[in-house]
Amino acid sequence: MGENDFLTPKAIANRIKAKGLQKLRWYCQMCRKQCRDVNRLKCHCLSESHQRQMQIFGQNPDRILSGYSEEFERNFLDLMKRSHRFSRVAATVVYNEFINDRHHVHMNSTQWETLTGFVKNLGRTGKCKVEEAPKGWFISYMDTDxxxxxxxxxxxxxxxxxxxxxxxxxxxxxxxxxxxxxxxxxxxxxxxxxxxxxxxxxxxxxxxxxxxxxxxxxxxxxxxxxxxxxxxxx
Incomplete structure (x- = not known):
């Protein structure tokens, strides 16, 4: 049996690791590929498929960035509506629930650099009621529908x-x-x-x-x- 065969202990371990949540900074949003370390990410960035996706991104970066931002905000609000519709909850709690899906839209591919900036945007647009407390930012879903x-x-x-x-x-x-x-x-x-x-x-x-x-x-x-x-x- 070869070293990289499907049933080798190393291949099985790699598949088990891949099922779990990896570090978000090693995720390629354009290719929707999660890498386990920085070396894998570098190898992926040099691949031909990633280069093609980056060419597509270079043709209209503003449109793609705004699309990812809208999708991130919509999915985040859907989670708030399902799980915390009538409660006041910490923004970090909702965000940790949101990133449990390894194929979610990552924040580093949106127009917001930090969770605080995203939460302030929700309060400014009237989509959530935002409060700053000593323990952090708390949000409440505004059921406009x-x-x-x-x-x-x-x-x-x-x-x-x-x-x-x-x-x-x-x-x-x-x-x-x-x-x-x-x-x-x-x-x-x-x-x-x-x-x-x-x-x-x-x-x-x-x-x-x-x-x-x-x-x-x-x-x-x-x-x-x-x-x-x-x-x-x-």
């Missing part, structure tokens, strides 16, 4: 209540209109009958006046006046 959902739910509830109140008000107005029409109908019938009677009376009066002042009456008046001239009285 739940607050937004709660505000949206309350807004929808108010809108529904306003719609219900408006419909209720319209129904009350319609009921009042119907009641007014019911009370108004008999009076309208009587009023219409009275108007019809008055109209008929006015027509009858007009006919009488027209007959009294007709041509026959005028002729009779003329005959009487002519007789007075022929046969004067007194």
């Amino acid at each position: 739940s607050e937004m959902l709660l505000k949206e739910r309350m807004k929808n509830k108010r809108i529904k209540l306003d719609v219900v109140e408006e419909e209720k008000h319209e129904r009350e107005i319609q009921k009042q209109i119907e009641k007014a029409e019911q009370f108004k109908t008999p009076w309208e019938a009587e009023e219409n009958e009275r108007k019809a009677v008055n109209k008929e009376l006015n027509l009858e009066r007009g006919m009488k006046i027209r007959f009294s002042l007709g041509r026959g009456s005028a002729a009779k008046a003329e005959k009487i006046e002519s007789c007075r001239h022929i046969f004067p009285l007194g």
